[in-house]
Amino acid sequence: MPEPIIDIRNLKKSFDHLAVLKDVSLHVDKGEVVALLGPSGSGKSTLLRCINLLTVPDGGTVRVGEQSITFGAGKGSKIPGDKALSSFRANTGMVFQQFNLFPHMTVLQNVMEGPLTVKKLDKPSARTNALALLAKVGLADRADYFPEMLSGGQKQRVAIARALAMEPAVMLFDEATSALDPELVGEVLNVIKSLAAEGMTMILVTHEIAFARDVADKVIFMRDGVVVEAGPPSVVIDAPEREATRAFLSHFNKG
Amino acid sequence: MSGYVWDFSVILEYKSLLLTGLGYTLLYTVICVLLGLLIGVVSALPRLSSKWWVSAPFRAYVEVFRCTPVLVQLVWFYYALPVLTGIQISAMTAAVLCLSLYGGAFYSEILRGGIISMDPGQTEAARALGMRRHQVMWRVILPQAFKRMVPPLVNQSIMQLKNTSLLSVLALPDLLYQGQVIAHDSYRPLEVYSVIAIAYFVVLLPATMLAKRLEQRLNKKAGA
Numbered sequence: 001m002p003e004p005i006i007d008i009r010n011l012k013k014s015f016d017h018l019a020v021l022k023d024v025s026l027h028v029d030k031g032e033v034v035a036l037l038g039p040s041g042s043g044k045s046t047l048l049r050c051i052n053l054l055t056v057p058d059g060g061t062v063r064v065g066e067q068s069i070t071f072g073a074g075k076g077s078k079i080p081g082d083k084a085l086s087s088f089r090a091n092t093g094m095v096f097q098q099f100n101l102f103p104h105m106t107v108l109q110n111v112m113e114g115p116l117t118v119k120k121l122d123k124p125s126a127r128t129n130a131l132a133l134l135a136k137v138g139l140a141d142r143a144d145y146f147p148e149m150l151s152g153g154q155k156q157r158v159a160i161a162r163a164l165a166m167e168p169a170v171m172l173f174d175e176a177t178s179a180l181d182p183e184l185v186g187e188v189l190n191v192i193k194s195l196a197a198e199g200m201t202m203i204l205v206t207h208e209i210a211f212a213r214d215v216a217d218k219v220i221f222m223r224d225g226v227v228v229e230a231g232p233p234s235v236v237i238d239a240p241e242r243e244a245t246r247a248f249l250s251h252f253n254k255g
Numbered sequence: 256m257s258g259y260v261w262d263f264s265v266i267l268e269y270k271s272l273l274l275t276g277l278g279y280t281l282l283y284t285v286i287c288v289l290l291g292l293l294i295g296v297v298s299a300l301p302r303l304s305s306k307w308w309v310s311a312p313f314r315a316y317v318e319v320f321r322c323t324p325v326l327v328q329l330v331w332f333y334y335a336l337p338v339l340t341g342i343q344i345s346a347m348t349a350a351v352l353c354l355s356l357y358g359g360a361f362y363s364e365i366l367r368g369g370i371i372s373m374d375p376g377q378t379e380a381a382r383a384l385g386m387r388r389h390q391v392m393w394r395v396i397l398p399q400a401f402k403r404m405v406p407p408l409v410n411q412s413i414m415q416l417k418n419t420s421l422l423s424v425l426a427l428p429d430l431l432y433q434g435q436v437i438a439h440d441s442y443r444p445l446e447v448y449s450v451i452a453i454a455y456f457v458v459l460l461p462a463t464m465l466a467k468r469l470e471q472r473l474n475k476k477a478g479a
Contacts, residue, residue: 052383054379086385088385089382090384090385094383096383100376100377104399113394114386117394118390163384
Protein backbone atom coordinates (compact mmCIF):
# COMPACT_ATOMS: atom_id res chain seq x y z
CA MET A 1 0.00 0.00 0.00
CA PRO A 2 1.46 3.39 -0.99
CA GLU A 3 2.10 5.97 1.69
CA PRO A 4 -0.73 8.53 2.06
CA ILE A 5 0.03 11.99 0.62
CA ILE A 6 -1.45 13.70 3.67
CA ASP A 7 -0.97 12.44 7.17
CA ILE A 8 -2.31 14.30 10.17
CA ARG A 9 -1.72 12.99 13.65
CA ASN A 10 -3.09 14.02 17.03
CA LEU A 11 -3.93 17.54 15.90
CA LYS A 12 -4.91 19.92 18.69
CA LYS A 13 -6.01 23.53 18.49
CA SER A 14 -7.58 25.85 21.05
CA PHE A 15 -8.75 29.43 20.76
CA ASP A 16 -8.73 31.19 24.14
CA HIS A 17 -9.05 27.91 26.07
CA LEU A 18 -11.85 26.70 23.80
CA ALA A 19 -10.69 23.40 22.36
CA VAL A 20 -11.72 23.48 18.69
CA LEU A 21 -9.75 20.41 17.63
CA LYS A 22 -9.24 17.58 20.13
CA ASP A 23 -6.75 15.02 18.96
CA VAL A 24 -7.79 14.70 15.32
CA SER A 25 -5.97 12.25 13.04
CA LEU A 26 -6.61 11.54 9.39
CA HIS A 27 -4.81 10.50 6.25
CA VAL A 28 -5.58 11.09 2.61
CA ASP A 29 -4.30 9.01 -0.28
CA LYS A 30 -3.06 10.53 -3.51
CA GLY A 31 -5.99 11.30 -5.78
CA GLU A 32 -8.52 10.84 -3.01
CA VAL A 33 -11.40 13.31 -2.54
CA VAL A 34 -12.40 13.84 1.07
CA ALA A 35 -15.51 15.73 2.19
CA LEU A 36 -15.54 17.22 5.68
CA LEU A 37 -19.06 17.55 7.05
CA GLY A 38 -20.36 18.73 10.36
CA PRO A 39 -22.38 21.43 12.11
CA SER A 40 -20.91 24.91 12.44
CA GLY A 41 -18.40 25.02 15.28
CA SER A 42 -17.51 21.38 14.77
CA GLY A 43 -13.93 22.29 13.86
CA LYS A 44 -14.03 21.26 10.22
CA SER A 45 -12.88 24.65 8.87
CA THR A 46 -10.17 24.86 11.51
CA LEU A 47 -8.99 21.38 10.54
CA LEU A 48 -8.82 22.45 6.89
CA ARG A 49 -6.89 25.62 7.78
CA CYS A 50 -4.46 23.58 9.87
CA ILE A 51 -3.59 21.50 6.80
CA ASN A 52 -1.99 24.53 5.10
CA LEU A 53 -1.04 26.10 8.45
CA LEU A 54 -3.09 29.26 7.93
CA THR A 55 -4.09 28.30 11.43
CA VAL A 56 -1.05 27.10 13.32
CA PRO A 57 -1.89 24.02 15.41
CA ASP A 58 -1.05 23.83 19.12
CA GLY A 59 -0.03 20.20 18.92
CA GLY A 60 0.29 17.24 16.59
CA THR A 61 1.96 16.55 13.27
CA VAL A 62 0.94 17.73 9.82
CA ARG A 63 2.53 16.12 6.78
CA VAL A 64 1.72 17.05 3.18
CA GLY A 65 3.83 15.27 0.58
CA GLU A 66 7.47 15.45 1.67
CA GLN A 67 7.05 18.26 4.17
CA SER A 68 6.20 17.50 7.76
CA ILE A 69 5.97 19.81 10.75
CA THR A 70 5.40 18.78 14.36
CA PHE A 71 3.83 21.27 16.74
CA GLY A 72 3.64 21.65 20.48
CA ALA A 73 5.96 20.67 23.26
CA GLY A 74 7.95 17.52 22.73
CA LYS A 75 10.67 15.93 20.69
CA GLY A 76 11.47 17.42 17.28
CA SER A 77 9.01 20.29 17.57
CA LYS A 78 9.59 24.01 17.36
CA ILE A 79 7.50 26.99 16.36
CA PRO A 80 8.10 27.26 12.63
CA GLY A 81 9.20 30.61 11.20
CA ASP A 82 7.82 32.60 8.30
CA LYS A 83 10.05 30.84 5.78
CA ALA A 84 9.09 27.31 6.83
CA LEU A 85 5.38 28.16 6.93
CA SER A 86 5.50 29.82 3.51
CA SER A 87 7.26 26.95 1.82
CA PHE A 88 4.80 24.51 3.41
CA ARG A 89 1.82 26.54 2.18
CA ALA A 90 3.21 26.82 -1.35
CA ASN A 91 2.63 23.07 -1.63
CA THR A 92 -1.11 23.33 -0.88
CA GLY A 93 -3.83 25.22 -2.71
CA MET A 94 -6.75 26.82 -0.93
CA VAL A 95 -10.06 28.14 -2.19
CA PHE A 96 -11.99 30.43 0.15
CA GLN A 97 -15.68 31.02 0.70
CA GLN A 98 -15.24 34.74 -0.10
CA PHE A 99 -12.95 34.12 -3.12
CA ASN A 100 -10.34 36.64 -1.85
CA LEU A 101 -9.12 37.50 -5.33
CA PHE A 102 -6.64 40.38 -5.48
CA PRO A 103 -8.82 43.29 -6.68
CA HIS A 104 -5.90 45.40 -7.92
CA MET A 105 -4.81 42.72 -10.38
CA THR A 106 -6.47 41.41 -13.53
CA VAL A 107 -7.74 37.83 -13.66
CA LEU A 108 -4.57 36.79 -15.49
CA GLN A 109 -2.32 38.59 -12.97
CA ASN A 110 -4.17 36.90 -10.11
CA VAL A 111 -3.39 33.49 -11.56
CA MET A 112 0.24 34.42 -12.36
CA GLU A 113 0.94 35.96 -8.95
CA GLY A 114 1.85 32.77 -7.04
CA PRO A 115 4.23 31.32 -9.65
CA LEU A 116 5.86 34.73 -10.23
CA THR A 117 6.34 35.83 -6.64
CA VAL A 118 6.73 32.55 -4.80
CA LYS A 119 8.21 30.18 -7.39
CA LYS A 120 10.14 32.93 -9.23
CA LEU A 121 8.93 31.52 -12.53
CA ASP A 122 9.71 33.66 -15.58
CA LYS A 123 6.84 35.78 -16.89
CA PRO A 124 6.26 34.10 -20.29
CA SER A 125 5.97 30.63 -18.68
CA ALA A 126 3.74 31.92 -15.90
CA ARG A 127 1.53 33.58 -18.50
CA THR A 128 1.26 30.47 -20.66
CA ASN A 129 0.38 28.30 -17.66
CA ALA A 130 -2.12 30.84 -16.34
CA LEU A 131 -3.90 31.10 -19.70
CA ALA A 132 -4.11 27.30 -19.91
CA LEU A 133 -5.61 27.15 -16.41
CA LEU A 134 -8.12 29.89 -17.22
CA ALA A 135 -9.15 27.95 -20.32
CA LYS A 136 -9.58 24.90 -18.13
CA VAL A 137 -12.03 26.71 -15.81
CA GLY A 138 -13.76 28.22 -18.85
CA LEU A 139 -12.59 31.81 -18.41
CA ALA A 140 -9.93 32.30 -21.08
CA ASP A 141 -11.92 35.24 -22.47
CA ARG A 142 -11.91 37.00 -19.08
CA ALA A 143 -8.11 37.10 -18.66
CA ASP A 144 -7.87 40.90 -18.82
CA TYR A 145 -10.92 41.63 -16.67
CA PHE A 146 -10.64 42.86 -13.11
CA PRO A 147 -12.27 40.60 -10.48
CA GLU A 148 -15.06 43.03 -9.67
CA MET A 149 -16.36 42.72 -13.24
CA LEU A 150 -17.03 39.00 -12.72
CA SER A 151 -19.94 37.09 -11.24
CA GLY A 152 -19.44 35.15 -8.01
CA GLY A 153 -19.17 31.85 -9.87
CA GLN A 154 -16.59 33.27 -12.23
CA LYS A 155 -14.59 34.73 -9.32
CA GLN A 156 -14.51 31.37 -7.61
CA ARG A 157 -13.34 29.65 -10.79
CA VAL A 158 -10.52 32.20 -11.08
CA ALA A 159 -9.64 31.49 -7.43
CA ILE A 160 -9.44 27.79 -8.27
CA ALA A 161 -7.16 28.54 -11.24
CA ARG A 162 -5.00 30.77 -9.00
CA ALA A 163 -4.56 27.94 -6.48
CA LEU A 164 -3.88 25.34 -9.21
CA ALA A 165 -1.16 27.56 -10.71
CA MET A 166 1.10 26.61 -7.79
CA GLU A 167 0.76 22.94 -8.81
CA PRO A 168 -0.13 21.98 -5.24
CA ALA A 169 -0.08 18.46 -3.82
CA VAL A 170 -3.60 19.00 -2.49
CA MET A 171 -6.47 21.41 -3.03
CA LEU A 172 -8.40 22.59 0.02
CA PHE A 173 -11.90 24.03 -0.45
CA ASP A 174 -13.35 26.00 2.46
CA GLU A 175 -17.10 26.19 1.77
CA ALA A 176 -16.29 27.24 -1.76
CA THR A 177 -19.93 27.55 -2.86
CA SER A 178 -21.53 28.94 0.33
CA ALA A 179 -21.31 32.59 -0.79
CA LEU A 180 -22.72 31.95 -4.25
CA ASP A 181 -26.19 32.56 -5.60
CA PRO A 182 -27.88 29.18 -6.08
CA GLU A 183 -27.80 29.37 -9.88
CA LEU A 184 -24.01 29.86 -9.83
CA VAL A 185 -23.15 26.91 -7.58
CA GLY A 186 -23.28 24.37 -10.42
CA GLU A 187 -20.49 25.91 -12.52
CA VAL A 188 -18.08 25.81 -9.57
CA LEU A 189 -19.05 22.26 -8.58
CA ASN A 190 -18.48 21.17 -12.20
CA VAL A 191 -14.92 22.49 -12.09
CA ILE A 192 -14.28 20.66 -8.80
CA LYS A 193 -15.76 17.50 -10.31
CA SER A 194 -13.49 17.67 -13.35
CA LEU A 195 -10.49 18.11 -11.04
CA ALA A 196 -11.58 14.98 -9.18
CA ALA A 197 -11.80 13.12 -12.49
CA GLU A 198 -8.20 14.17 -13.25
CA GLY A 199 -7.03 12.63 -10.01
CA MET A 200 -6.41 15.79 -7.99
CA THR A 201 -6.21 15.18 -4.26
CA MET A 202 -8.84 17.35 -2.59
CA ILE A 203 -10.35 18.08 0.80
CA LEU A 204 -13.67 19.88 0.80
CA VAL A 205 -15.48 21.52 3.66
CA THR A 206 -18.99 21.70 2.30
CA HIS A 207 -22.69 21.83 3.05
CA GLU A 208 -23.55 20.37 -0.35
CA ILE A 209 -24.41 16.89 0.90
CA ALA A 210 -25.58 15.62 -2.49
CA PHE A 211 -22.36 16.82 -4.09
CA ALA A 212 -20.27 15.20 -1.36
CA ARG A 213 -22.02 11.89 -1.93
CA ASP A 214 -21.47 12.24 -5.65
CA VAL A 215 -17.80 13.21 -5.76
CA ALA A 216 -16.14 12.19 -2.48
CA ASP A 217 -14.27 8.93 -1.94
CA LYS A 218 -14.34 9.46 1.79
CA VAL A 219 -16.65 11.43 4.05
CA ILE A 220 -15.58 12.60 7.48
CA PHE A 221 -18.24 13.75 9.91
CA MET A 222 -17.01 15.99 12.72
CA ARG A 223 -18.63 17.34 15.84
CA ASP A 224 -17.23 19.25 18.82
CA GLY A 225 -13.65 18.99 17.58
CA VAL A 226 -13.50 15.25 17.04
CA VAL A 227 -14.06 12.91 14.10
CA VAL A 228 -17.35 11.14 14.83
CA GLU A 229 -17.49 8.97 11.79
CA ALA A 230 -15.42 8.40 8.64
CA GLY A 231 -15.89 6.19 5.64
CA PRO A 232 -17.26 6.00 2.12
CA PRO A 233 -20.31 8.20 1.39
CA SER A 234 -22.50 5.12 0.97
CA VAL A 235 -21.98 4.49 4.67
CA VAL A 236 -21.53 7.88 6.34
CA ILE A 237 -24.22 9.69 4.34
CA ASP A 238 -26.65 6.92 3.39
CA ALA A 239 -26.39 4.65 6.42
CA PRO A 240 -24.64 6.50 9.25
CA GLU A 241 -23.83 4.43 12.32
CA ARG A 242 -23.79 7.27 14.82
CA GLU A 243 -26.74 9.19 16.17
CA ALA A 244 -24.91 12.56 15.85
CA THR A 245 -24.39 11.99 12.13
CA ARG A 246 -28.02 11.02 11.61
CA ALA A 247 -29.21 14.10 13.51
CA PHE A 248 -27.02 16.39 11.39
CA LEU A 249 -28.04 14.84 8.08
CA SER A 250 -31.74 14.97 8.94
CA HIS A 251 -31.60 18.78 8.60
CA PHE A 252 -30.70 18.38 4.95
CA ASN A 253 -33.13 15.61 4.09
CA LYS A 254 -36.03 17.80 5.14
CA GLY A 255 -35.29 20.31 2.37
CA MET B 256 -12.18 100.66 9.05
CA SER B 257 -14.41 102.49 6.61
CA GLY B 258 -11.83 105.21 6.12
CA TYR B 259 -9.00 102.82 5.29
CA VAL B 260 -7.49 103.20 1.84
CA TRP B 261 -6.04 99.93 0.53
CA ASP B 262 -2.74 100.29 -1.27
CA PHE B 263 -1.16 97.14 -2.63
CA SER B 264 1.53 98.99 -4.58
CA VAL B 265 3.94 98.78 -1.60
CA ILE B 266 3.91 95.01 -1.93
CA LEU B 267 5.71 95.23 -5.25
CA GLU B 268 8.64 96.98 -3.60
CA TYR B 269 9.15 93.94 -1.36
CA LYS B 270 8.59 91.39 -4.12
CA SER B 271 11.98 89.70 -3.79
CA LEU B 272 11.62 89.33 0.00
CA LEU B 273 8.22 87.69 -0.45
CA LEU B 274 9.51 85.33 -3.13
CA THR B 275 12.45 84.34 -0.90
CA GLY B 276 9.94 83.64 1.88
CA LEU B 277 7.79 81.54 -0.45
CA GLY B 278 10.90 79.67 -1.56
CA TYR B 279 11.82 78.83 2.05
CA THR B 280 8.25 77.78 2.82
CA LEU B 281 8.25 75.38 -0.13
CA LEU B 282 11.73 74.09 0.72
CA TYR B 283 10.80 73.41 4.36
CA THR B 284 7.59 71.74 3.21
CA VAL B 285 9.34 69.40 0.79
CA ILE B 286 11.98 68.43 3.38
CA CYS B 287 9.47 67.95 6.18
CA VAL B 288 7.01 65.99 4.01
CA LEU B 289 9.70 63.62 2.74
CA LEU B 290 11.36 63.14 6.13
CA GLY B 291 7.93 62.86 7.75
CA LEU B 292 6.85 60.14 5.32
CA LEU B 293 10.06 58.24 5.93
CA ILE B 294 9.54 58.46 9.70
CA GLY B 295 5.89 57.52 9.16
CA VAL B 296 6.77 54.32 7.28
CA VAL B 297 9.54 53.37 9.67
CA SER B 298 7.27 53.81 12.70
CA ALA B 299 4.07 52.36 11.16
CA LEU B 300 5.49 48.92 10.29
CA PRO B 301 6.71 47.95 13.80
CA ARG B 302 3.40 49.15 15.21
CA LEU B 303 1.74 46.27 13.33
CA SER B 304 3.82 43.76 15.29
CA SER B 305 2.00 41.44 17.63
CA LYS B 306 4.86 41.74 20.13
CA TRP B 307 4.07 44.62 22.46
CA TRP B 308 7.70 45.49 23.16
CA VAL B 309 8.22 46.11 19.44
CA SER B 310 5.16 48.29 18.92
CA ALA B 311 5.11 50.14 22.27
CA PRO B 312 8.04 52.56 21.71
CA PHE B 313 6.63 53.65 18.35
CA ARG B 314 3.17 54.04 19.79
CA ALA B 315 4.64 56.22 22.54
CA TYR B 316 6.40 58.39 19.94
CA VAL B 317 3.18 58.84 17.94
CA GLU B 318 1.10 59.74 20.98
CA VAL B 319 3.63 62.24 22.36
CA PHE B 320 3.74 64.13 19.08
CA ARG B 321 0.01 63.88 18.36
CA CYS B 322 -1.03 65.05 21.80
CA THR B 323 1.12 68.17 22.18
CA PRO B 324 0.75 71.38 20.11
CA VAL B 325 3.31 71.73 17.37
CA LEU B 326 4.11 75.30 18.43
CA VAL B 327 5.03 74.04 21.91
CA GLN B 328 7.17 71.30 20.38
CA LEU B 329 8.95 73.81 18.17
CA VAL B 330 9.88 76.10 21.04
CA TRP B 331 10.84 73.11 23.20
CA PHE B 332 13.11 71.64 20.50
CA TYR B 333 14.90 74.94 20.03
CA TYR B 334 15.23 76.10 23.64
CA ALA B 335 14.89 73.08 25.95
CA LEU B 336 16.47 70.25 23.95
CA PRO B 337 19.94 71.89 23.76
CA VAL B 338 19.88 72.44 27.54
CA LEU B 339 18.86 68.83 28.10
CA THR B 340 21.40 67.28 25.72
CA GLY B 341 24.16 69.89 25.84
CA ILE B 342 24.16 69.98 22.04
CA GLN B 343 23.48 73.32 20.37
CA ILE B 344 21.28 73.04 17.29
CA SER B 345 20.46 75.72 14.77
CA ALA B 346 16.92 77.03 14.40
CA MET B 347 16.76 75.33 11.02
CA THR B 348 17.74 71.92 12.44
CA ALA B 349 15.29 72.27 15.32
CA ALA B 350 12.53 73.27 12.94
CA VAL B 351 13.08 70.48 10.42
CA LEU B 352 13.50 67.88 13.15
CA CYS B 353 10.36 68.98 14.94
CA LEU B 354 8.05 69.37 11.94
CA SER B 355 9.23 66.07 10.44
CA LEU B 356 8.63 64.19 13.69
CA TYR B 357 5.28 65.91 14.14
CA GLY B 358 4.16 65.10 10.59
CA GLY B 359 5.66 61.61 10.87
CA ALA B 360 3.39 60.80 13.82
CA PHE B 361 0.31 61.58 11.72
CA TYR B 362 1.66 59.85 8.61
CA SER B 363 2.35 56.83 10.78
CA GLU B 364 -1.27 56.70 11.89
CA ILE B 365 -2.54 57.08 8.31
CA LEU B 366 -0.28 54.28 7.05
CA ARG B 367 -1.09 51.95 9.92
CA GLY B 368 -4.82 52.64 9.58
CA GLY B 369 -4.70 52.00 5.82
CA ILE B 370 -2.92 48.69 6.31
CA ILE B 371 -5.13 47.33 9.09
CA SER B 372 -8.30 48.37 7.28
CA MET B 373 -7.57 45.78 4.58
CA ASP B 374 -9.72 42.66 4.45
CA PRO B 375 -7.85 39.87 6.31
CA GLY B 376 -8.96 37.55 3.49
CA GLN B 377 -6.41 39.28 1.25
CA THR B 378 -3.56 38.35 3.58
CA GLU B 379 -4.88 34.81 3.92
CA ALA B 380 -5.13 34.33 0.15
CA ALA B 381 -1.57 35.60 -0.31
CA ARG B 382 -0.26 33.45 2.55
CA ALA B 383 -2.09 30.42 1.13
CA LEU B 384 -0.11 30.86 -2.11
CA GLY B 385 3.06 30.60 -0.03
CA MET B 386 4.05 34.26 0.03
CA ARG B 387 6.46 35.49 2.67
CA ARG B 388 5.34 38.26 5.02
CA HIS B 389 7.16 41.02 3.15
CA GLN B 390 5.80 39.75 -0.17
CA VAL B 391 2.26 39.87 1.17
CA MET B 392 2.88 43.46 2.27
CA TRP B 393 4.46 44.74 -0.95
CA ARG B 394 2.52 42.74 -3.54
CA VAL B 395 -0.96 42.59 -2.03
CA ILE B 396 -1.56 44.88 0.95
CA LEU B 397 0.33 48.12 0.20
CA PRO B 398 -0.83 48.53 -3.43
CA GLN B 399 -4.44 48.38 -2.24
CA ALA B 400 -3.95 50.29 0.99
CA PHE B 401 -2.04 53.07 -0.78
CA LYS B 402 -5.14 53.98 -2.76
CA ARG B 403 -7.06 54.53 0.46
CA MET B 404 -4.17 56.45 1.98
CA VAL B 405 -3.75 59.04 -0.77
CA PRO B 406 -6.44 61.50 0.35
CA PRO B 407 -5.39 61.58 4.04
CA LEU B 408 -1.70 61.70 3.11
CA VAL B 409 -2.33 64.72 0.89
CA ASN B 410 -4.37 66.35 3.65
CA GLN B 411 -1.55 65.85 6.11
CA SER B 412 1.00 67.24 3.64
CA ILE B 413 -1.15 70.35 3.21
CA MET B 414 -1.10 70.68 7.00
CA GLN B 415 2.68 70.37 6.85
CA LEU B 416 2.91 73.30 4.47
CA LYS B 417 0.66 75.42 6.66
CA ASN B 418 2.60 74.42 9.76
CA THR B 419 5.79 75.84 8.28
CA SER B 420 4.24 79.25 9.04
CA LEU B 421 4.99 78.48 12.70
CA LEU B 422 8.71 78.49 11.92
CA SER B 423 8.55 82.29 12.01
CA VAL B 424 8.66 82.05 15.82
CA LEU B 425 12.23 80.76 15.47
CA ALA B 426 13.01 83.70 13.15
CA LEU B 427 13.37 81.45 10.11
CA PRO B 428 12.74 83.45 6.92
CA ASP B 429 9.61 81.64 5.69
CA LEU B 430 6.73 83.38 3.93
CA LEU B 431 5.00 84.51 7.12
CA TYR B 432 8.23 85.75 8.74
CA GLN B 433 9.07 87.82 5.65
CA GLY B 434 5.53 89.15 5.80
CA GLN B 435 6.05 90.28 9.39
CA VAL B 436 9.28 92.03 8.39
CA ILE B 437 7.59 93.79 5.49
CA ALA B 438 4.59 94.76 7.62
CA HIS B 439 6.83 96.44 10.19
CA ASP B 440 8.81 98.17 7.50
CA SER B 441 5.95 99.41 5.33
CA TYR B 442 3.25 100.09 7.93
CA ARG B 443 0.88 98.21 5.60
CA PRO B 444 0.05 95.03 7.60
CA LEU B 445 -3.43 94.62 6.15
CA GLU B 446 -2.19 94.49 2.59
CA VAL B 447 0.83 92.38 3.48
CA TYR B 448 -1.12 89.71 5.39
CA SER B 449 -3.81 89.64 2.70
CA VAL B 450 -1.17 88.93 0.10
CA ILE B 451 0.43 86.28 2.33
CA ALA B 452 -2.91 84.52 2.78
CA ILE B 453 -3.52 84.60 -0.96
CA ALA B 454 -0.03 83.23 -1.61
CA TYR B 455 -0.68 80.19 0.64
CA PHE B 456 -4.03 79.66 -1.07
CA VAL B 457 -2.59 79.92 -4.58
CA VAL B 458 0.04 77.30 -3.74
CA LEU B 459 -2.29 74.87 -1.99
CA LEU B 460 -5.34 74.96 -4.26
CA PRO B 461 -3.54 73.42 -7.26
CA ALA B 462 -1.94 70.90 -4.89
CA THR B 463 -5.35 69.70 -3.72
CA MET B 464 -6.63 69.58 -7.29
CA LEU B 465 -3.63 67.55 -8.37
CA ALA B 466 -4.26 65.16 -5.49
CA LYS B 467 -7.88 64.77 -6.56
CA ARG B 468 -6.78 63.78 -10.05
CA LEU B 469 -4.19 61.34 -8.74
CA GLU B 470 -6.87 59.76 -6.59
CA GLN B 471 -9.19 59.38 -9.58
CA ARG B 472 -6.40 57.88 -11.67
CA LEU B 473 -5.60 55.33 -8.97
CA ASN B 474 -9.26 54.40 -8.76
CA LYS B 475 -9.48 53.94 -12.51
CA LYS B 476 -6.34 51.82 -12.59
CA ALA B 477 -7.92 49.38 -10.15
CA GLY B 478 -10.85 48.97 -12.50
CA ALA B 479 -13.28 50.93 -10.34
